[in-house]
Amino acid sequence: MPPSRFLLLDGSTLSEADLRGQVTLVNFWATSCVSCVRKMPDLVATYLKYRERGFETIAVAMSFDPPAMVANFAQTRQLPFKVALDSTGALARDWGEVRLTPTTFVVDRQARIAKRYLGPIDPAALNAFIEGLLA
Numbered sequence: 001m002p003p004s005r006f007l008l009l010d011g012s013t014l015s016e017a018d019l020r021g022q023v024t025l026v027n028f029w030a031t032s033c034v035s036c037v038r039k040m041p042d043l044v045a046t047y048l049k050y051r052e053r054g055f056e057t058i059a060v061a062m063s064f065d066p067p068a069m070v071a072n073f074a075q076t077r078q079l080p081f082k083v084a085l086d087s088t089g090a091l092a093r094d095w096g097e098v099r100l101t102p103t104t105f106v107v108d109r110q111a112r113i114a115k116r117y118l119g120p121i122d123p124a125a126l127n128a129f130i131e132g133l134l135a
Contacts, residue, residue: 001111002094006084023133024056024107030065033101042123047081057081063089
């Protein structure tokens with residue numbers, strides 16, 4: 001995982017050091033991305049299924065996404081995981097010039113990127129991959 005400082009909607013920050021020892025899904029998305037919005041319930045289900053086993057999810061809103069829209073989306077959809085704002089685009093840059101949404105990374109317990117997905121993810125395949133990392 002690249003050195004990262006996630007600015008969360010509640011104003012707190014999270015770094016890669018805070019995530020070490022957990023399997024973490026980092027999803028770059030936007031409220032204007034139809035497939036991102038459509039697949040968000042799958043990410044919620046995956047998070048709820050594995051959170052008690054050392055699994056974390058961070059949904060990173062792209063720099064072009066207005067923070068008020070992101071906050072409203074997270075609140076109305078009652079997203080149970082962490083939501084971060086990438087207002088400057090630094091996170092997208094640091095994670096390999098992310099430009100397409102959704103782009104999703106799965107990071108292992110040693111903070112290494114184990115998998116990168118471009119576009120919508122099949123939830124069964126994602127869950128099977130996460131199971132393997134949590135085993």
